[in-house]
Structure formats: C-alpha cells, structure tokens
Amino acid sequence: MKMYRADVTILPKDGVLDIQGKAVEKTLSSQGYDAVKEARVGKFIRLALEAEDNSDAGAKVRAMTEDLLVNDLVESYTFTLETCQ
Secondary structure (H helix, E strand, O other), rough: OEEEEEEOOOOOOOOOOOHHHHHHHHHHOOOOOOOOOOOOOOOOEEEEEEEHHHHHHHHHHHHHHHHHHOOOOOEEEEEEEOOOO
C-alpha cells in the first residue's frame, strides 16, 4: 500500500446563493478592492490515505467525498492527489 494526500475543494454550485461569498465580496469592495467581482466561500479538506495505486486512491477519495463531504444538490468538488513519501 502507498500513502497518498488528497486535497478536496468544495464550493457552492454556480447559481446557488453564496451568502458568505457575497459578504466577502461586499467587504473587499468597501475596503477599496474593486477588482474583485465575485467571491465564493467553500471548504478545503486535506486527507491522508492508503491505497494500492493512483486509481484506487482516486476512487476512495471520490467515494468519501460523495458519501459524506459534499451535498451534491448545492455543492460541487474537485480534488488533487499526490503520492506521499
């Protein structure tokens, strides 16, 4: 078994009201950061896991994320995977 690190990023889906994102956007604008046109607030989760290979690790991360970490009605996710030494 190899060790892997997965970084999972979860964000509200496009079209879903992101109240925290709007608050960040408004605050940045009021502080003079007018270049910011949109802010989205989500979750970042780092996982360390054992798996046979990259394919197995990816399948495990997808299963864990879809079963527990993400609400697929209003959120979407991406992840990166790397082998740990």
